[in-house]
Amino acid sequence: MTTDLPAPLRMRRAMTSLITLLGGVSLAVIPAATVSISSRLFSEQEQGVIAVAVMVATFAGQLAFAVVVESRLSSAATERRVVFPLWLAALSVLTAIVLAFNATNPVVLCIALPILVAALEVGRGVSVAERLDGREIWASVVVGIGALLGVAAGFAGQSWALIPLVAGIAVATCIRCLPVEHEASRPEPAVMGWVVADTAITGVIYPLLNAMILTFLGPSDAVLFISIATVSGLLAIPLNFLRLRLLKEHSGLDIVVSAGAVLAAVVALVVLELSGVLGFVFGEAWTASATLLPLVLACGWRAASLATTIPFAALRRRGEVRLLTGLRAAVSAMTFALAALGLWVQSLSAVFIGLLVAELLSAVVYEWARRHRTSRVQRAATSTAGKVQNPGRGADPEATSGASV
Template identity: 75%
Template sequence: MTAGLPGPTRMRRATMSAVTLLGGVSLAVIPAATVSISSRLFTTAEQGVIAVAVMVATFVGQLAFAVIVESRLSSAATERRVVFPVWLAAIAIVAGVALVIAGPNALVLCICLPVLIAGLEVGRGVSVAERLDTREVWASVLVGAGALFGVLAAFGRADWALTPLVTGILAATVVRCLPVAHRASRPQGRILGWVVADTAITGAVYPLLNAMILAFLGPADAVVFTALATVSGLLAIPLNFLRLRLLKEHSTLDILVSAGAVLAAFVALLVLEAVGAFDFVFGSAWSSQSTLLPLVLACAWRAASLATTIPFAALRRMGEAGLVTGLRAVVSLVTFGFAAIGLAMQSLPAVFTGLLIAELISAIVYEWGRRARLAQNLNGARRRREEGPS
């Protein structure tokens, strides 16, 4: 809780929260940079496959995050401490070195990318949850610098454009796996199973959807869908940050900081679209069709997640892993159903409209679950008081 902290302390925590939150841009930059570099190194067909691979890599990263970080933060009976595993760092380094040696090879990129993204997801999650803010700032700078140099090299059609990108990721991985004073808690087996199950149910929707777009609408639309999801992912940074903080404890301060960041990111993306920055970054796939409307809808879809994050985290803190998994299954079916209707209309704006509607429905479902469980707990406590000591 932050309400009882002195004013200067709250200000310092708010400042560090904002700085760490901004560092999340580096995580969102990697998929965008990968798509941008690929647009200049690979054929259109290869770009379509890589676009789907980016979504798959994000899904793998979410699963790794669920197993290593979220399962421990959701285990209410433990100290809920997390660390960045050395074994994951080692695998990421091997994958990065292999990618650098292979050069511009689409197959190797598709194989190595999930490992690199998993390392980034887990590393950032640990830093945010444990408030390792200084370390996270340095890691974010390294990732961002590598992505920037890689994209600039790709503009010059350099075959080695992936090397700076990968180097930045590996440097950040080393920083994030430096030793810490605490040890990781052991996740409760039941909680681990529920967390992984609901992450798999939810996360599988988007790579599957993009694979269907690639099959039915073609590689250009698959690239644009990934680019739009990646660009709008800038809004997901404060939302993911908020979820991590709320899994630890409820904080009105972090909610306000995150909501302000979502609004600022929304405005920034509209400005970048207006000045043609995304045409420049993503090349012909972006400029081949009108992207303003789908971008607005994609951003609205992301922003609507703010309404789902708060009750979702509250249920997690209560230890209601089974209930959350059930609700997530319902939400995933709703999401895929509405997105599939949009896909049947052969329109990316319709797909993002379906995702937005599903997100709003999800917010209602999670809030209903939170209130129902809270009422159940209060009624149970009242009955115990009335019955008295046995």
């Protein structure tokens, strides 16, 4: 536990955690940079399709993360060690090369995005879980520089603007797949099945929702939805970081660091919105509509995940995979229903209100489940201790009586 460490070591670990956490910005900027560059290179209809592809890529990344990282971290009977698979790294680098030679083809971009994002999710997840902070800092810097150069080239109207972006991803992938001393734990098959199932149930909602927005509200609203979701995704960086650390062990220090980062991210996004920076980055899809209210609601939705993450990770550490899958299925159905109700109103703000309410209700559900399971385990432990202290308790009354005579 981090609270058992000396004060100087706790401070050093907090600073390292903060630096690694900030490195997560590199993962969040990829969807944002892709949307920004696409707004300068492709038609409005193509941008709408790419917006859905970004959500599909995020979903693919979540599934890959569940298979490679989370299933092992949730396998309580193992050492819970993870590594970056070389096959995924090689596939990602090859995909980046193909996309670099077809940088103006929206179809190739839509096909490549799920593979590239999956490698980014898994690579960062492994680095954070195993505390490979040095390599993660360098990888994050490379991804950030590639995204920045790509967005700048997009502003300049250059047709090759996607090339620096994918080059940064390829180099970062190579850094993250450097050899490590440990081997990956073999996940428990049943645990992997449950983890992947509940990830799929939860993750499929958002690409489906964005596809419905594209169908019923048009490409402009679909691009705006993914833009706001991507920008508010800055808050998901400390939340994902916290989730990874809590899957290993409970840490009050990481909770405090992550909560502070969430608050700072909300302030930063509001400042960027009021100063017009976000409108400049995302172009006409952002400036054509009022975005302050949807952005604030989206930030509230993301920030509410902090209350969900803590009990969720506690249940994961205990190996409660079946319970979590059932809870996630119920929560996902509720989330989709509330978001779809907002879509029926034909308002993106209403969609984000639905997502926010669903997240708050989810936190209540997970916390109730955590307390219920904790109290049940405590009762079982008390009962076991009582039987050990009184071994004759519960024995046949007649046998006990005969022995006393």
